[in-house]
Amino acid sequence: xxxxxxxxxxxxxxxxxxxxxxxxxxxxxxxxxxxxxxxxxxxxxxxxxxxxxxxxxxxxxxxxxxxxxxxxxxxxxxxxxxxxxxxxxxxxxxxxxxxxxxxxxxxxxxxxxxxxxxxxxxxxxxxxxxxxxxxxxxxxxxxxxxxxxxxxxxxxxxxxxxxxxxxxxxxxxxxxxxxxxxxxxxxxxxxxxxxxxxxxxxxxxxxxxxxxxxxxxxxxxxxxxxxxxxxxxxxxxxxxxxxxxxxxxxxxxxxxxxxxxxxxxxxxxxxxxxxxxxxxxxxxxxxxxxxxxxxxxxxxxxxxxxxxxxxxxxxxxxxxxxxxxxxxxx
Numbered sequence: 001x002x003x004x005x006x007x008x009x010x011x012x013x014x015x016x017x018x019x020x021x022x023x024x025x026x027x028x029x030x031x032x033x034x035x036x037x038x039x040x041x042x043x044x045x046x047x048x049x050x051x052x053x054x055x056x057x058x059x060x061x062x063x064x065x066x067x068x069x070x071x072x073x074x075x076x077x078x079x080x081x082x083x084x085x086x087x088x089x090x091x092x093x094x095x096x097x098x099x100x101x102x103x104x105x106x107x108x109x110x111x112x113x114x115x116x117x118x119x120x121x122x123x124x125x126x127x128x129x130x131x132x133x134x135x136x137x138x139x140x141x142x143x144x145x146x147x148x149x150x151x152x153x154x155x156x157x158x159x160x161x162x163x164x165x166x167x168x169x170x171x172x173x174x175x176x177x178x179x180x181x182x183x184x185x186x187x188x189x190x191x192x193x194x195x196x197x198x199x200x201x202x203x204x205x206x207x208x209x210x211x212x213x214x215x216x217x218x219x220x221x222x223x224x225x226x227x228x229x230x231x232x233x234x235x236x237x238x239x240x241x242x243x244x245x246x247x248x249x250x251x252x253x254x255x256x257x258x259x260x261x262x263x264x265x266x267x268x269x270x271x272x273x274x275x276x277x278x279x280x281x282x283x284x285x286x287x288x289x290x291x292x293x294x295x296x297x298x299x300x301x302x303x304x305x306x307x308x309x310x311x312x313x314x315x316x317x318x319x320x321x322x323x324x325x326x327x328x329x330x
Contacts (some may be wrong), residue, residue: 027066030059045109052289058245075267076313081303084119085316086126088323089287091294093253096326100202103324105235106132109258110140110155110169110300113147119301124157130321133199137187138258138298139169139211139239143305145177148231155185162197163188168210169239169259171305190273194220196232203232207252211239215248233324241297242278248291254322255295259283262299266314285315296320 021222030046037043044275045052046059092097096103105125113120126136137156141151142166158164172178181191190208197204207220221234234253236243241257248255261287272284299315 004080004126008029021068023065024209026062034225076311080312083316084122085318087318090323092325092327093233094327096324098326099199100200104132105134105322106130107136107256107298109138109298110261110302112140112302113142113151115146118152123301124154126319127158132160135160135164136237136312137166138237138256139167140171142178148177148181159309163268165206167208167237173212189293205232205234208237216243216250218250221250241283244290244295248293255293258300260297263313264312264315
């Protein structure tokens with residue numbers, strides 16, 4: 001992230017926090033003022049002389065703003081982090097053979113598991129209900145060693161006939177316990193390598209790169225010998241969306257990423273306050289078209305770790321199911 005992006009995002013946070021703190025401060029001052037002068041007749045004015053023409057109107061405006069802020073805080077801290085949402089995305093491609101029918105790929109991202117279970121158990125149940133052919137996970141699995149048992153229980157509960165494919169996120173690169181865990185779990189860990197699988201006559205090529213890979217390697221797209229006249233449908237798994245243009249130029253069909261959490265705190269009509277991504281708000285969350293490539297940036301199912309507040313606002317955690325279908329009429 002550039003210094004300019006950091007300053008813009010920092011200013012955005014201040015623009016939201018300052019009014020909230022000001023309203024809370026005024027409400028507290030109003031309560032103290034009423035209590036201190038409860039016996040005074042007439043009671044001294046609370047508002048400055050310029051605002052004192054309609055004191056009851058200003059009082060109720062302050063109370064309404066404080067109540068709204070309190071309701072938003074309760075939602076952000078206690079309600080929305082557990083409101084798991086399922087997104088269904090339909091994609092069509094001439095690389096999916098007509099006889100193959102639907103291939104369902106389910107993406108999980110940014111679990112950020114900690115000592116207590118948040119969405120992990122529910123997510124495993126939802127994935128089982130979705131009946132995926134393939135499960136992919138795009139990084140940031142634990143916030144610390146205490147989250148490892150929670151993460152491992154979830155992965156052991158995942159079922160897909162074509163397997164579970166994972167890449168490491170930026171958090172994962174610093175967690176030695178997670179590295180040992182990924183090596184022992186029933187998953188395919190892709191670290192700048194690729195796997196090809198066949199699904200009812202259609203070839204899928206799954207390319208994965210850990211978060212410490214900064215450049216997309218075109219050789220990873222090279223299909224195996226004897227793949228036939230139709231090239232495989234290529235899925236790129238990479239924690240960041242930073243390689244969107246490179247991947248599109250290289251011929252990737254579907255690029256799955258996470259990292260931004262959709263901002264985790266969003267405002268109406270503006271969206272994410274912070275993304276901590278190379279392209280800022282350009283790819284903050286959801287589905288994007290980059291050339292012929294589909295890019296999806298997941299909001300994830302967990303909460304940012306370390307010193308970040310454990311909140312979500314207007315940004316529910318999500319599981320995404322992609323239905324890959326042949327072109328219509330093919």
